[in-house]
Amino acid sequence: MAVDNIVYLIPILPVLAFVLTLAFGKKLPSGGGYIPILAIAISCIISILAFLQIYKTGIPIEVSAHWFSVLNVGIFIDPLASVMLLMVSFVSLLIHIYAIGYMAHDPGKPRYFAETALFTAAMLGVVLADNILQFFISWELVGLCSYLLIGFWFRKPTAAAAGKKAFLTTRVGDVLFLAGIVILYSSMRDVFLERFPAGIPDGIYLLQFSTIFENISHIDPTHLTIITLLFFGGAVGKSGQFPLHVWLPDAMEGPTTVSALIHAATMVTAGVYLVARTFPMFIASPAVELAGITIPATLTVVAYIGGFTALFASTMGLVMNDLKRVLAFSTISQLGYMMLALGMGSVIGVAAVGFAMFHLINHAFFKACLFLCAGSVIHSTGTNDLREMGGLMSKMKITGITMLFSSLALAGIGIPFLKIAGTPIGTSGFVSKDAIIVEGSYVFAHMTNDWIPFAFGILAALLTAIYTFRLWFMAFTGKPRQERHPHESPATMTGVLSILAAFALVFGMLTFLPFTDFVGHTYDHEEIHHLAVLGGNHVIDHHELHDVVHHASPIIFLLPVIVGVGGLLIAWVIYNRRWVSVASIGNMQNPLFAILAKRYYQHEIFIELISLKFTYGVLALTSEFSDRKIVDGIIDGISSFIIGGAEVLKKIQTGVVQNYATATVLGVGLIALILSFRGMI
Amino acid sequence: MLPVSYYLIVAAIVFCIGAYGVMTLRSGIMIMMCIELMLNAANINLIAFASHFSQVNGHVFVLFSIALAAAEAAIGFAILMSIFRSKNNVNIDNINILRW
Numbered sequence: 001m002a003v004d005n006i007v008y009l010i011p012i013l014p015v016l017a018f019v020l021t022l023a024f025g026k027k028l029p030s031g032g033g034y035i036p037i038l039a040i041a042i043s044c045i046i047s048i049l050a051f052l053q054i055y056k057t058g059i060p061i062e063v064s065a066h067w068f069s070v071l072n073v074g075i076f077i078d079p080l081a082s083v084m085l086l087m088v089s090f091v092s093l094l095i096h097i098y099a100i101g102y103m104a105h106d107p108g109k110p111r112y113f114a115e116t117a118l119f120t121a122a123m124l125g126v127v128l129a130d131n132i133l134q135f136f137i138s139w140e141l142v143g144l145c146s147y148l149l150i151g152f153w154f155r156k157p158t159a160a161a162a163g164k165k166a167f168l169t170t171r172v173g174d175v176l177f178l179a180g181i182v183i184l185y186s187s188m189r190d191v192f193l194e195r196f197p198a199g200i201p202d203g204i205y206l207l208q209f210s211t212i213f214e215n216i217s218h219i220d221p222t223h224l225t226i227i228t229l230l231f232f233g234g235a236v237g238k239s240g241q242f243p244l245h246v247w248l249p250d251a252m253e254g255p256t257t258v259s260a261l262i263h264a265a266t267m268v269t270a271g272v273y274l275v276a277r278t279f280p281m282f283i284a285s286p287a288v289e290l291a292g293i294t295i296p297a298t299l300t301v302v303a304y305i306g307g308f309t310a311l312f313a314s315t316m317g318l319v320m321n322d323l324k325r326v327l328a329f330s331t332i333s334q335l336g337y338m339m340l341a342l343g344m345g346s347v348i349g350v351a352a353v354g355f356a357m358f359h360l361i362n363h364a365f366f367k368a369c370l371f372l373c374a375g376s377v378i379h380s381t382g383t384n385d386l387r388e389m390g391g392l393m394s395k396m397k398i399t400g401i402t403m404l405f406s407s408l409a410l411a412g413i414g415i416p417f418l419k420i421a422g423t424p425i426g427t428s429g430f431v432s433k434d435a436i437i438v439e440g441s442y443v444f445a446h447m448t449n450d451w452i453p454f455a456f457g458i459l460a461a462l463l464t465a466i467y468t469f470r471l472w473f474m475a476f477t478g479k480p481r482q483e484r485h486p487h488e489s490p491a492t493m494t495g496v497l498s499i500l501a502a503f504a505l506v507f508g509m510l511t512f513l514p515f516t517d518f519v520g521h522t523y524d525h526e527e528i529h530h531l532a533v534l535g536g537n538h539v540i541d542h543h544e545l546h547d548v549v550h551h552a553s554p555i556i557f558l559l560p561v562i563v564g565v566g567g568l569l570i571a572w573v574i575y576n577r578r579w580v581s582v583a584s585i586g587n588m589q590n591p592l593f594a595i596l597a598k599r600y601y602q603h604e605i606f607i608e609l610i611s612l613k614f615t616y617g618v619l620a621l622t623s624e625f626s627d628r629k630i631v632d633g634i635i636d637g638i639s640s641f642i643i644g645g646a647e648v649l650k651k652i653q654t655g656v657v658q659n660y661a662t663a664t665v666l667g668v669g670l671i672a673l674i675l676s677f678r679g680m681i
Numbered sequence: 682m683l684p685v686s687y688y689l690i691v692a693a694i695v696f697c698i699g700a701y702g703v704m705t706l707r708s709g710i711m712i713m714m715c716i717e718l719m720l721n722a723a724n725i726n727l728i729a730f731a732s733h734f735s736q737v738n739g740h741v742f743v744l745f746s747i748a749l750a751a752a753e754a755a756i757g758f759a760i761l762m763s764i765f766r767s768k769n770n771v772n773i774d775n776i777n778i779l780r781w
Contacts (some may be wrong), residue, residue, distance in 0.1 A: 653779075653780055654777060654780055655776075655777030655778060655779045655780025656773065656774060656776075656777045656780075657773060657776070658703065658704055658705070658712075658773060661703050661704055662704045665700055665704065
């Protein structure tokens with residue numbers, strides 16, 4: 001079909017836009033920003049066509065070509081990839097349009113647009129990859145672009161440092177991911193060499209997803225668990241999960257549009273996508289015992305890390321005064337929800353992928369909207385600090401209202417129990433978070449009696465609502481706390497905000513059932529059940545899931561909304577009505593506030609203890625000592641011996657020809673003597 | 682007819698005088714002359730053996746050798762001339778710029 005022949009253009013066009021913008025951007029209006037917009041718009045249209053075709057036929061699009069040896073390059077679009085594609089290209093397109101207005105006064109525009117185009121291309125490459133190696137290459141490109149864009153204002157030392165921090169922190173995850181790929185490759189090679197002792201025939205590509213999934217049952221379970229844990233390590237780095245989340249709040253140093261791009265469309269969702277993409281491997285990984293240590297099943301690790309991150313990050317979001325940092329912590333927290341949802345896969349199977357992806361897409365809309373609203377606020381007030389804002393609603397109506405809508409979505413406000421045609425009524429955040437908490441972690445708790453993920457989810461939802469509305473009340477209501485002259489942003493910016501806010505409000509309601517059903521078709525249910533048995537997981541089927549949810553106590557359904565509205569009210573009481581003095585809670589005498597404001601002393605632990613004391617003080621200085629004194633000492637010794645010897649020997653070179661003549665005569669005489677004596681002996 | 686060893690002894694003496702001169706003398710012109718001495722000592726040997734073995738090869742070779750010596754003297758004196766122009770003497774001890 002026609003679409004199959006042009007899908008390769010989806011990542012290629014933004015790459016071309018990158019080259020063109022970099023080369024000619026300076027001579028074009030708006031720094032050449034229209035080139036990436038055009039390219040990504042075409043990519044977006046092709047993505048829509050691909051999506052429609054898959055939606056209609058249910059057959060994934062596969063294009064593959066031989067690369068070398070047992071590796072290939074190719075494009076694979078199944079339901080999972082197609083919805084990701086739509087989201088990435090669409091949100092990225094909107095952010096690019098917005099950036100025309102936002103970056104209007106920046107001299108570095110061509111570089112900005114070139115890099116964001118490459119960023120988008122890399123992310124599309126991640127989504128489209130049909131083998132894990134291509135996935136990894138695009139994944140690394142995403143990391144590179146994030147470094148370039150976070151450090152976009154590289155003359156600002158904090159921005160340069162933030163870029164470096166993001167790069168190095170995600171690099172820890174990338175190394176784990178690469179190690180996982182290496183182990184996977186050797187395991188797959190063993191599997192095929194056993195089957196074809198004479199050598200692997202042509203046309204079998206070891207790292208292709210379809211080949212891997214077909215052979216999961218042949219891979220050694222211990223290896224599988226190690227591989228998936230290493231993959232998850234990569235996802236932890238990219239998606240900012242605990243303990244590699246430290247780079248995300250600092251990533252705010254880049255332009256706000258970059259933050260929106262990183263947090264919504266590209267980069268952080270790559271980690272979640274990786275777990276969703278290799279979900280069959282994750283669900284088949286059992287708990288194993290290795291060298292006396294019991295390693296839990298990978299999905300359990302995913303669920304716990306995700307749940308913990310959701311709660312942990314939201315507590316820190318409560319006390320941040322930087323508008324963008326609050327949003328950064330909320331991103332970490334929402335990514336935690338996605339991981340939590342994927343972790344629930346050990347009980348609810350493929351439905352977990354559906355819920356996680358659904359939350360990912362909804363999150364992309366409302367988080368892009370929140371960030372772009374924040375950008376609009378920063379653009380007009382010139383400050384990031386919430387304490388200096390206030391009363392912006394009267395000056396910036398569109399920004400205020402769109403931000404309110406997306407905040408409602410982030411806090412997950414909706415109407416429980418009311419369902420029209422099986423669809424819940426509420427903001428998109430409500431629909432997807434509700435699905436994760438009720439149909440994910442509640443069902444998980446019901447089946448396994450493990451209530452910890454559920455508790456993580458509920459507590460994080462409460463805190464999310466509090467910090468979200470704290471942000472909104474502080475910025476948009478009350479009296480202006482500082483003399484500033486805010487103004488509404490230009491139409492390219494507010495137009496994009498309105499579109500995104502509309503999506504944040506209604507996308508969830510409109511698409512919940514068809515979406516999860518469609519994404520659920522990514523993997524064959526029978527096969528997932530079979531693999532789950534390998535992993536020691538008991539997966540319940542659709543009807544059982546429905547039964548459990550149906551018989552759940554009403555309090556379970558009410559709880560997410562109660563905590564959402566409760567959080568809203570708490571924020572309203574403290575930050576709008578100010579019945580409780582902010583200063584009485586938010587001072588350093590309050591130990592709880594102090595620990596949050598200090599971000600759990602992460603800076604002290606990660607930077608000063610681990611980085612400075614351990615890595616620098618112990619490892620670096622030891623290796624420096626051995627390098628300087630021992631290795632360099634040997635080399636310096638050899639060279640100074642040779643230099644000293646040469647100092648002595650060079651005196652022979654007197655430059656006087658007669659000395660050389662004498663030496664020659666003496667030498668010849670000596671040879672003559674030796675020869676004549678040898679003759680005598 | 683004198684035995685060939687007489688010629689060889691004379692040649693050896695002449696050669697040693699030449700070699701000693703090359704090694705010890707200061708003046709460039711004297712050194713050139715000593716080199717001629719050494720060449721001529723070799724020529725004497727060639728002639729001596731040529732007449733001893735009644736062969737013409739040695740005579741021919743000496744002619745080459747003399748031609749070579751002439752060429753060498755021409756070049757050598759040209760070099761000494763240019764040294765003299767720049768340094769105002771031909772004292773070999775002063776020509777030691779190619780040193781450490």
